[in-house]
Amino acid sequence: MHGEVTVSGSKNATLPIMAAALLTEEPCVIRRVPNLSDTRFMARILESLGAKTKFELGTLMVHARKIRGYADYELVRKMRGSICITGPLLGRLKQARVSLPGGCVIGARPINLHLKGFEALGAKIKIEGGYIDATAKPLAGTAMFLGGRAGSTVLGTANVMMAATLAEGVTVIESAACEPEVVDLAKFLTAMGAKISGAGSPTVTITGVEQLHGAEHEVIPDRIEAATFAIAAAATNGEVTLKGARADHSRAVLDKLKETGVSVQPRGGDLIIRRGKKLNSADVTTLPYPGFPTDVQAQMMSLLALAPGISIITERIFESRFMHVSELARLGADIQIEGPSAIVKGGQPLSGAPVMASDLRASAALVIAGLAAKGATQVNRIYHLDRGYEGMDAKLRNLGARIQRVKET
Numbered sequence: 342m343h344g345e346v347t348v349s350g351s352k353n354a355t356l357p358i359m360a361a362a363l364l365t366e367e368p369c370v371i372r373r374v375p376n377l378s379d380t381r382f383m384a385r386i387l388e389s390l391g392a393k394t395k396f397e398l399g400t401l402m403v404h405a406r407k408i409r410g411y412a413d414y415e416l417v418r419k420m421r422g423s424i425c426i427t428g429p430l431l432g433r434l435k436q437a438r439v440s441l442p443g444g445c446v447i448g449a450r451p452i453n454l455h456l457k458g459f460e461a462l463g464a465k466i467k468i469e470g471g472y473i474d475a476t477a478k479p480l481a482g483t484a485m486f487l488g489g490r491a492g493s494t495v496l497g498t499a500n501v502m503m504a505a506t507l508a509e510g511v512t513v514i515e516s517a518a519c520e521p522e523v524v525d526l527a528k529f530l531t532a533m534g535a536k537i538s539g540a541g542s543p544t545v546t547i548t549g550v551e552q553l554h555g556a557e558h559e560v561i562p563d564r565i566e567a568a569t570f571a572i573a574a575a576a577t578n579g580e581v582t583l584k585g586a587r588a589d590h591s592r593a594v595l596d597k598l599k600e601t602g603v604s605v606q607p608r609g610g611d612l613i614i615r616r617g618k619k620l621n622s623a624d625v626t627t628l629p630y631p632g633f634p635t636d637v638q639a640q641m642m643s644l645l646a647l648a649p650g651i652s653i654i655t656e657r658i659f660e661s662r663f664m665h666v667s668e669l670a671r672l673g674a675d676i677q678i679e680g681p682s683a684i685v686k687g688g689q690p691l692s693g694a695p696v697m698a699s700d701l702r703a704s705a706a707l708v709i710a711g712l713a714a715k716g717a718t719q720v721n722r723i724y725h726l727d728r729g730y731e732g733m734d735a736k737l738r739n740l741g742a743r744i745q746r747v748k749e750t
């Protein structure tokens with residue numbers, strides 16, 4: 342693959358930022374919003390709460406003048422990320438009745454830390470009929486530790502941070518998630534009049550205010566999409582320029598790519614990715630930011646399946662995020678799972694086959710492996726892909742990939 346690709350806005354920054362618009366009666370304008378099934382879905386959830394939304398050419402207007410605090414199971418179950426409306430509803434209305442999110446193939450994904458944070462702020466939480474029933478009169482700022490089994494929680498930090506913006510007094514979140522998406526949310530909340538310091542560090546301090554006002558914000562570029570295209574370029578022995586990719590958001594990934602022999606060259610606000618003479622094997626362990634992101638684990642596995650030698654990939658965030666292993670094996674990859682690790686014996690030539698996507702990032706990994714495999718690969722259930730990648734097939738075609746959307750048989 343050769344050429345340039347523009348990185349879209351970040352899905353995982355956009356979703357909590359859309360929810361944050363519920364914290365004010367005034368209109369909010371959010372730019373560089375990716376056109377994805379997940380963002381369109383979040384807009385539907387906001388409308389079900391009474392907000393008005395308008396989406397045009399990457400710009401989303403949300404006006405939550407009058408809202409209710411009840412979010413239905415039928416909506417929430419379809420997208421786990423929607424749990425982050427709970428904090429804003431609790432912050433603004435001092436009550437929220439939100440369905441518990443359903444199951445997820447990559448892990449149990451409990452929300453105990455979200456609820457722990459709300460209770461620390463004085464909320465009374467009841468779980469009844471599959472719903473979270475939260476009331477707080479008033480929400481009171483306090484210090485809390487939000488670390489869990491796998492370390493910090495991204496949406497848990499976002500949820501509690503949003504509720505705390507309208508709490509009385511000061512809230513200190515210890516073991517807060519440091520992801521760039523949390524920093525971007527804090528930037529938007531600050532533009533709305535919130536008082537937040539320390540976002541991006543494990544200690545975030547929020548001084549509650551009476552009310553928030555409308556604001557405008559441009560979402561950060563999607564570091565996971567950028568990493569996915571960088572890996573696709575390396576897997577196809579190509580040279581691709583990632584327009585608008587933020588190297589400072591992807592140090593762990595770029596560092597690992599260099600280790601595998603891929604050259605990463607910043608130029609202006611872009612990144613040029615070029616595969617070196619040969620690919621090297623490498624070990625990868627997923628960790629909370631700034632560690633190697635779990636959302637790039639599957640794509641990296643596709644690349645390491647091409648690299649001669651043994652690579653060990655250890656998943657420390659989600660307990661069952663190896664659904665792509667058996668599908669990569671269908672393309673001829675040699676990968677054994679041992680507990681939290683996958684042992685990749687790389688360098689086997691891959692050959693095309695029909696495969697099944699199980700989740701968003703697994704589907705991206707299968708597309709990358711299909712691009713590197715001999716012959717044709719058919720990736721089924723690509724609705725997973727459309728949840729998190731804006732026009733991925735068109736972007737890949739622009740880079741010279743032979744890829745087409747076909748009706749599933």
Ligand code: EPZ
Nearest residue numbers: 353422450451452453454455489491494495496636658659
């Ligand atoms: C966010 O999910 C992302 N989703 C995920 O991206 C990403 O994989 C994840 O962060 C980790 O980076 C969005 O931002 C919409 P967590 P989140 O709470 O916030 C455990 C993608 O592909 N945990 O940081 O739900 C949890 O089970 C998606 O775009 C608790 O135990 O993830 C996991 O093991 C997939 N209790 C770990 O913490 C809690 O209350 C990290 O989860 C919350 C989490």
